[in-house]
Amino acid sequence: MSNVIEARDLRKVYQMGEVQVEALRGVTFNIARGEVVSIMGPSGSGKSTLMNMLGCLDHPTSGEYVLDGEPVASLTGDQLADIRNRKVGFVFQSFNLLSRQTAITNVELPLRYSGVSKGRRERAIEALKEVGLGDRMTHHPYELSGGQQQRVAIARAIVNKPAMLMADEPTGNLDSKVGKEIMQLLLTLNKESGTTLIIVTHDPNIAEQTQRVIRLRDGVLDGVA
Amino acid sequence: MTLAQAFLEALESLSGNKLRSGLTVLGIVIGVASVIAMLAVGRGAEASITGSISGIGTNLLFVFRGGQDESIRNERPISLSDAAAIADPFAAPSIEAVAPILQANREISYGGERTTVELNGATPEYFSVQNYELTEGEFLNEEHLLGRASVALIGPEAADTLFGRHDGITGETIRIDGQPFRIIGVLASKGGGMFGSQDNRVIIPFSTAQARLIRRNTRDQVDVLLIQAVSGEAVPQATEEISQILRQRHQTPIGADDFTVFTQQDLLTTFQSITGILTIFLGGIAGISLLVGGIGIMNIMLVSVTERTREIGLRKALGARRRDILTQFLTESSLLSLIGGIIGIIFGWLISFAVGQIAAANDTAFTPVVGADAVALATIFSAVVGLFFGIYPANRAASLEPVEALRYE
Numbered sequence: 001m002s003n004v005i006e007a008r009d010l011r012k013v014y015q016m017g018e019v020q021v022e023a024l025r026g027v028t029f030n031i032a033r034g035e036v037v038s039i040m041g042p043s044g045s046g047k048s049t050l051m052n053m054l055g056c057l058d059h060p061t062s063g064e065y066v067l068d069g070e071p072v073a074s075l076t077g078d079q080l081a082d083i084r085n086r087k088v089g090f091v092f093q094s095f096n097l098l099s100r101q102t103a104i105t106n107v108e109l110p111l112r113y114s115g116v117s118k119g120r121r122e123r124a125i126e127a128l129k130e131v132g133l134g135d136r137m138t139h140h141p142y143e144l145s146g147g148q149q150q151r152v153a154i155a156r157a158i159v160n161k162p163a164m165l166m167a168d169e170p171t172g173n174l175d176s177k178v179g180k181e182i183m184q185l186l187l188t189l190n191k192e193s194g195t196t197l198i199i200v201t202h203d204p205n206i207a208e209q210t211q212r213v214i215r216l217r218d219g220v221l222d223g224v225a
Numbered sequence: 226m227t228l229a230q231a232f233l234e235a236l237e238s239l240s241g242n243k244l245r246s247g248l249t250v251l252g253i254v255i256g257v258a259s260v261i262a263m264l265a266v267g268r269g270a271e272a273s274i275t276g277s278i279s280g281i282g283t284n285l286l287f288v289f290r291g292g293q294d295e296s297i298r299n300e301r302p303i304s305l306s307d308a309a310a311i312a313d314p315f316a317a318p319s320i321e322a323v324a325p326i327l328q329a330n331r332e333i334s335y336g337g338e339r340t341t342v343e344l345n346g347a348t349p350e351y352f353s354v355q356n357y358e359l360t361e362g363e364f365l366n367e368e369h370l371l372g373r374a375s376v377a378l379i380g381p382e383a384a385d386t387l388f389g390r391h392d393g394i395t396g397e398t399i400r401i402d403g404q405p406f407r408i409i410g411v412l413a414s415k416g417g418g419m420f421g422s423q424d425n426r427v428i429i430p431f432s433t434a435q436a437r438l439i440r441r442n443t444r445d446q447v448d449v450l451l452i453q454a455v456s457g458e459a460v461p462q463a464t465e466e467i468s469q470i471l472r473q474r475h476q477t478p479i480g481a482d483d484f485t486v487f488t489q490q491d492l493l494t495t496f497q498s499i500t501g502i503l504t505i506f507l508g509g510i511a512g513i514s515l516l517v518g519g520i521g522i523m524n525i526m527l528v529s530v531t532e533r534t535r536e537i538g539l540r541k542a543l544g545a546r547r548r549d550i551l552t553q554f555l556t557e558s559s560l561l562s563l564i565g566g567i568i569g570i571i572f573g574w575l576i577s578f579a580v581g582q583i584a585a586a587n588d589t590a591f592t593p594v595v596g597a598d599a600v601a602l603a604t605i606f607s608a609v610v611g612l613f614f615g616i617y618p619a620n621r622a623a624s625l626e627p628v629e630a631l632r633y634e
Binding site for chain 1: 227535539548627628
């Protein structure tokens, strides 16, 4: 099975005033297509930085990163935006839905940026049905429960059929029952469509449900399970 | 993202904060409305001045003593014999009639009433040249002139002041500087002109004025020659003929005329340039308020960018390029100023209309004119203001780093 992610010696240095902070100090790993991986580590371990790299939100200072066959480490801002749009689906801890838009227009948003003009609505409806929200499509976020909002966010993440789903503490703002449901939904989507799933989490219970855990400590890998 | 989508999203976002958008739009509304109203008032002033000058007749010329060049000394006055020479149809075929005038302000009285009027010593040609009509009585004739008769024609405004009416006063005797004059006619109203009221006037025979009321240094001196050309088209030709005759008679070298020929067209041009400057001045002041409105837009857009940092981060994470964010915020700022522009045009038109109504209620012939060019100018200018003042905030939004924008609380 081919690799969706190939990271070679990723490094990231931040300039904090006078001081240079090394958030990542050379991280190398692969993630195979369809794999479910969790990234764990204490605060300050470089976990968020790694997630930003893998999600193409930020450039590494040095190193190689190939996402779904495309080397992305040295792409410009707009090229990265294009890669994010086509290949990465984000699910955030705080949902990040546009509050003035209905569920369906929220889900349509990535399609707008990829220039899809026909069949946008149909694809958005399909995605919403996949996450079990077929009956809440014209509701605004404030009319939905936390779990439902996260489902809308997941629908938005999968609407463009990305190569990987990147979930940052997807259950962090939800109670444990709803959290389990959301986890289940993510795993089901992985099983049905074969989309690679990467979950950044603190929660060992969630990490348990993934096939592999990438542990980070002080910017380096702390053993790959 | 297509423009139509950007437009809809901008509309949605602006209506999400109605009070704020409304207040921002208000700045542009005031700016555009004042530009429109000021230009309309200027245009109206120009039209009413042009109209009243044309009312005097476009084939009229005035000849004054004195050149346009300060350096000319020993200017000869215009004389009655100059007038006679210009009136010669062989020497000056383009000239229809010549009316020499003596002008001065004098006090007139009747009973206990007194007032100051413009006193004109004139010849019978004066009435045809000036296009005067009478409401009663008769014009001056040659006999009055030869006999230095103590007769006068009175304008309606002067008559109203003295008699409280302007009909049935022919035959009354008024005093001009204490000397008695019998009224032989009343002039029809010509309305307010550019040189004071043409109705507050008393006209007496030229010879009478010369001998008794308006004395000048030399005996046959004339203050102004009013000259009527045969037609409006003949005015330049008439100017040339007059100049040649006077140069020859005054023995002045070329380029050192000691007289000035002024045409109705010159007058029109002068006033048009004055009202033009006035319009630019008023429009400029109004333009400043539009500028202030634009700064208001920029301010609000900057606040909006800061407030929506997370949203911008999210949009970028979902694949929005620089251009998409730029378009989004520029559309919003342009939409603000466009809406302001449209409402402002309507308001400006209403203000102009109200000014016209007030002027009409005060019997002033003045109608502000809202020109299509003023509307076009205001529309383009307000859209440009929206774009220009939107560029900085939009650029700021578009340059946000997705990671930092997403982390922003």
